[in-house]
Amino acid sequence: MAKDDTAMVIFQPSARRGMVKKGLTLIEASREIGVDIEALCGEKKVCGKCKVRIEEGYFEKFNIESKRSHVSEWQEEEDKFIKGGEKEQGYRLGCVAKVLDDVLVFVPEESRAGKQVVSKAARDIPIQHNPAVKAYCVEVVPPTFEEPRGDFERIQDELTREYGLKDLRVDIFCLREIPTALREQDWKVTVFVWMDREVIRVLPGKVERYYGLAVDVGTTTVAGYFCDLSTMQVLNTRSLMNPQCKYGEDVMARITYHMMNEDGLEKMSNDIIEGLNTIIDDVIAGTHPPKKRKKKKTEEDEDLDALSEEAREGAAEEEDPAKYPCLSREDIVDFTIVFNTAMHHILLKLNPEFVGLAPFPPVVHKSLDIKARDLGIQINRSAYIHVLPNEAGFVGADNVGVLIAEEPYKKDEIALLIDIGTNGELVLGNRHKMISSSCATGPALEGAQLSYGMRAAPGAVERIEIDPETHEVNYKVIGHEAWSKYAEKKKLKTKGICGSGILDVLAELYRSGVIDKAGRFSKNQKSNRYRVNPENKQPEFVIAWADETSINRDVVITQKDIRQIQLAKGALYSGCKLMMRRMGIDNLDAIKIAGAFGTHVDRTKALVMGLFPDCEIEKIHSVGNAAGDGARCALLNREKRVEANWVSRNVEYVELTVEKDFQQQFMEAMQIPHMKDSFPHLENIVAPEILHQK
């Protein structure tokens, strides 16, 4: 039961929920619960962007009916934005309507500031300890009339004598700390030196632990790995929706936003910088005693805890407040960052216009070391942000990150590396030759932009079976062992379909004959699960009925959803095949799938569906967020930075869209499954009637 002064608020379609204090506006509640509602005007009630719909229904758990009266009264300001019968449908402005009791709120597509956050946990990969920033403790003799050397020279000379560090530069902001630091603990200091070249921090006494942050800025998701640079431990992992999502879902949309708005680049850059500062604040707050933490624990957090195996392993490594001191932003002395080329340009305020136009030249390839203060990133002012190098216009530093984490250029086996994010990036080769390319998969394989797509969290359909005779559905949701057929469906709290489930759904729809090879709904439908939606006139198939879900709506997959997945898989498969043709090879020794998608995908089904070319099943591996791992490698081992620059210039980028049969290859690859090619490795695993059905 809700306490008297709090109420349960559930947001749709994300189905996030939480207890909030009564009296908060819906926008304030959404912020507490972690739902992103557009609020351009800063809640001044003048932009009308935060329109939401108060839905009828009830809360299963509490059995209390949600009524419109559970929010505060209609206000005059709303008249201007909510018109034409919308008021009757329950629309309100999120910045006006206040929570008075439990309420279910539907956030329409146009009011969503972003999509769900995919948590990206840190993998346990072997990294040699050789950080770019190192700490040296020195003790110097105080000045005398005979020997009145300057404070800095006193330190420099000792660093030369003890550690062979010569001709060090010193950052001006750091230089200002030196006189006091030297005299605070009797001429003993710890000196932090960047790349054996520049003194960036001096602290009194002996300091052993120091910290860095490795960041992967995706088009949709931003992940930060907070590391102890002395022990290499990942102390904390934080993920965030890329705040730029409100300017457009994909990179082209954001480049367009820049071209259409004079301050577009500035705004998008500032937003992502602010996002990074939020991550910094979060990991710093994580080192302080829990009582000081303000953020309310929501179901979201519980979901995150319950995530993947990797995440659980990561969580085990999280900070122990007793062991680590309370830190400040100044304690973060190094920072590495990877992103695709467009995100790279936008964050650095480099004109992204030309990287979006053929032949897509980036402004710069090589890695950059930029003072944190020059980008407004709030770590130690004297610290550098190490920006990893770009390979090409559509293969960015994130791909370089994957490469230095996986090191295919050190191996004999010919591997195909697939990084499926909002764009697909591909690298093929071995120590003799490497080529890269990109393909426009879009975010469908991550579950985004689908009607009931959601991240891999409890309540998400991850497996499905469709009876070919009856078209009845049996599904499994994350968080429950039992399939729906054997469960009390209501208890599964089904909310949507996650990225890895999408492929399963598509495979079953095809296998059971609900859709045909071309992805169209068959004429011969056997159940009432198939219908044409009266509102949008689209055919759709019901996966879970409203009364089986926790959101009280039918979870469906639409014709448009199927097309999105087909486009994604077609782009990916044809990209892989064209690259193999370029390399002159027919077989792959290994496939490595980076990104959250790879973590959850059923390798066999992916092969069956023709997501990528044939390969021995055992040689198909998920490598998690390898881009982020690469950023972490570069944070903890400076040799990796050299390697990154080398590899970025030695992977040959091939532009597949200029191949003369690109279009034909792509169209063919959209078919389900792609049967033009042979899959020798599948013959032993998959029943021939599935593999060879017409």
Added chain:
Amino acid sequence: MAKDDTAMVIFQPSARRGMVKKGLTLIEASREIGVDIEALCGEKKVCGKCKVRIEEGYFEKFNIESKRSHVSEWQEEEDKFIKGGEKEQGYRLGCVAKVLDDVLVFVPEESRAGKQVVSKAARDIPIQHNPAVKAYCVEVVPPTFEEPRGDFERIQDELTREYGLKDLRVDIFCLREIPTALREQDWKVTVFVWMDREVIRVLPGKVERYYGLAVDVGTTTVAGYFCDLSTMQVLNTRSLMNPQCKYGEDVMARITYHMMNEDGLEKMSNDIIEGLNTIIDDVIAGTHPPKKRKKKKTEEDEDLDALSEEAREGAAEEEDPAKYPCLSREDIVDFTIVFNTAMHHILLKLNPEFVGLAPFPPVVHKSLDIKARDLGIQINRSAYIHVLPNEAGFVGADNVGVLIAEEPYKKDEIALLIDIGTNGELVLGNRHKMISSSCATGPALEGAQLSYGMRAAPGAVERIEIDPETHEVNYKVIGHEAWSKYAEKKKLKTKGICGSGILDVLAELYRSGVIDKAGRFSKNQKSNRYRVNPENKQPEFVIAWADETSINRDVVITQKDIRQIQLAKGALYSGCKLMMRRMGIDNLDAIKIAGAFGTHVDRTKALVMGLFPDCEIEKIHSVGNAAGDGARCALLNREKRVEANWVSRNVEYVELTVEKDFQQQFMEAMQIPHMKDSFPHLENIVAPEILHQK
């Protein structure tokens, strides 16, 4: 005659004057005329710091009597600050009283924000052309699908091919300009490279001229030399009172101000940075057509024009608007700076506390390259400020500047370099060994802090003769050929005594018996020019009677003034002698005097007065503002920066105050003349009765 809407305002004791619009407040008028009146509260009428006295008298030129009614009526706000009979004496607040007609205003010591500005012209010294920033014009091929390299790599590769420049860094702010610059003039750009290491600017097309600024920040005066880096020409020279003067006259006062005020360092640093930005604005404005210049031409400007020969030579080189384009701050791409160690620390916001405490260790010796933006210096954002190295706590980068301009370390002759500013800095030696020291001369030898001291400008007494029989005075002022004895005195417009005249006055006072060997006024006075001032009870001697001057006041020299000069000369002479003793030498091959003082001093009189040890007269040279010249050398020739770091570590600093007979040496050296030592080179020049008088 004053026009109806303007009025003549004269400020005392500086005697600056100008026509201003009626209705301006006295503060506003002072600003137009270039007189610095303290105005802490920003003219909000709440601090009372801008108290001035409206003086009786008449303006010779117009023969109009100046009356108190020539300023606006008394205001209530003034009651709070002007009390105890001050109102009756004519005191007003400068921010309240408005100019209604011609008026003579006396600015009391406590209301003066600073002292007069000494113009420091650039000397013609030979410098090899090898600036730290160089411009390279390159043309690159546009990107294609076959060759889609990044914009920066395209430039980098061409710089490598044509000029052998490898592995260049690029400043982030500069990188942002590249895509547009490349595409504006058909893939042809001019690239500005710092130290063959970093690209700091890229402009479209071919750009030949580019600019830099060399700055000498003295305790009292700041001088900037605006140079064309492509031709090495000095385009403009600008001087400015150090705005920090309001916090204290000398370095110790400013260090104390820092220690007494939490925000003291911040304030003093910001003030000098603002001063530098004023110089930058001035030289930039100088490249724009005259009609755009706002500043009113005052007598001050005319004075500056009429200054020294060097200044005139400098002026001849000033910009020709037809020849040079209108520039912006961004066009200044390099900046070198010298200063004494305390000014160095304060400008860079380095704690100056310890440099003021024995054994006076500075925070840093070595040169620094700091991004202009990190110091708030408003030149090109990507440009560096090159801070020359410090030698020791009291021998700063300005002395290093003198050294690299004069290069005594390349010669066989043993030279003594004397830089007389607010502090005296001494270097002695040749290519075998160099030692340096400092002595506390104070600013007296520059004419500062004396009752009627002023800069070397028209109206300043520069020569004097006193009749030993009658003690009558015959003097010569700058701007007039005839001595006062043969001139209509009124026309000389005498105002005060300049630095170089001070020594002449002292010599004559002694030769004629007005003062004795110890600097005390003799008991046997022969004229009414000697008197005890009824107000301050100090003995004084009148150089020019009020009715001979343009300021309508007696120009006098007081006992306190004489003491100041004695302290200065004593510090200097004993410093030189102690250094010679340290070096184990008795004779000097050459003496070089840097600073404005050296430009005007009579070498013979200086020797007679015992300002420095004996030396062949022909081998005593003024080297002008050699510190500023050194900054200019480092601006135009990067090898000089290496040389500066080398010399700063290879000149041995000796602390003279710890010599056990320092006090005795100093006391003896205060005597006039210092006859304990022999002056063989003077024997042939100066009459024995002068040289050997008892």
